[in-house]
Amino acid sequence: xxxxxxxxxxxxxxxxxxxxxxxxxxxxxxxxxxxxxxxxxxxxxxxxxxxxxxxxxxxxxxxxxxxxxxxxxxxxxxxxxxxxxxxxxxxxxxxxxxxxxxxxxxxxxxxxxxxxxxxxxxxxxxxxx
Numbered sequence: 140x141x142x143x144x145x146x147x148x149x150x151x152x153x154x155x156x157x158x159x160x161x162x163x164x165x166x167x168x169x170x171x172x173x174x175x176x177x178x179x180x181x182x183x184x185x186x187x188x189x190x191x192x193x194x195x196x197x198x199x200x201x202x203x204x205x206x207x208x209x210x211x212x213x214x215x216x217x218x219x220x221x222x223x224x225x226x227x228x229x230x231x232x233x234x235x236x237x238x239x240x241x242x243x244x245x246x247x248x249x250x251x252x253x254x255x256x257x258x259x260x261x262x263x264x265x266x267x268x
Contacts, residue, residue, distance in 0.1 A: 182224070182232035183242040191215065192263065194222050194235065199253075199263035206267055208246060215240040223256045231256070 189211030193200045195218055206212060214224045216235045224241050225231040229251065232241040245251070245267045255261035 181243075182230055184239065185242060189213065189242075189244075193217055194261075197222075197258055197261055199261060202262070203264045204266070206245060206265065208248060208267055209244065210267070211242055211244045212265060213240050213242040221257060222261065224253055225256045226251055226253045228252075 190204060190206055190213070192204060192212060192214045194214055194216040197218065199214070204212065214232075214235060216222055216237055216239055219237050221234045221236045223231060223234055224243075230243070232243070234257075235241050245265065248267050250264060250266045252262065252264050254263070
């Protein structure tokens, strides 16, 4: 009886793995992602001297920004509550508290959309040419 149950359990695991895309064999490596992950080296918590985006009144200002490759963009929170700068297909710079900044240097061309995870109606775009 125990052998039959073990066999059924193994079959169920195989069925679930197959349904979830597992094959038990090797899988192809995921395709390289484009977007802010490739565009931004990393988020920094120090204000930069490049382009500035104000976070005020629960909005990013300017909402749309166009910059050249290699430009550093800083978001500074002028609200009294925390916000995030979270790219839709890339890094999440984490919580930016009142009076704090986060900075990213864009090294790849493209259009990069972002939002605040805490307040999802807050959105913005950085276009890098």
